[in-house]
Amino acid sequence: MKYDETNPFARILRGELPCIKVAESDATLAFMDLMPQADGHVLVVPKEGASEIFELSDAATVECIRMTQRIAIAVRKALKPDGVFIGQFNGAAAGQTVAHVHFHVIPRWEGVPLRLHAREVAPQATLEGFAQRIRAQLASGSN
Structure with a gap:
């Protein structure tokens, strides 16, 4: 699938759309989902442009998983949920609504x-x- 540079997450990464940033690294950005399925719902995106995980470089994949784990640990400590769901969808048939990993x-x-x-x-x-x-929680370094 050809990557669409006009998707909302690409626009957030370029600073064209606002977001509520939670964390950032050289390769990733974590921000609050504007339409959360639960309180504290966070999205982690690679800065590399890829529509689906199949197109993402190995390095970006590793960095996404690292950031996702950091965020999940911080969410668990900050909000004390009974559990934490981590999901990643590829393609509209799988439920993906924004064509950026x-x-x-x-x-x-x-x-x-x-x-x-x-x-x-x-x-x-x-x-x-x-x-x-x-x-x-991320700043406390206790992750």
Whole structure:
């Protein structure tokens, strides 16, 4: 699949669209999902342009997994969920809604259903509050 440079995540990476940043490395960016399926839902994207994981370089794949693990650990410590779901979709038939590789880190609580994917934009202040709690855990170095 040819990579579309106009997808929303490519635009976020270029600074053309805003995001609530949680963490960044030379190769990755982690930010709050604007339409979270659960409180504290974070996305991790490579800075390398690739629509699906099959097109992503080995180096970028490794860096994405490292960042995803860091974020998952910080989410678990900051929000104390009963579990953490990590997902990655490839192609529309698999549920991918943005054609840029990305990993979902979604906290899960017993008895709390997931909200529908890509349906409702969360309030900016709510997202920023969760981001602050997750960033504090990353800064504490206890990951």
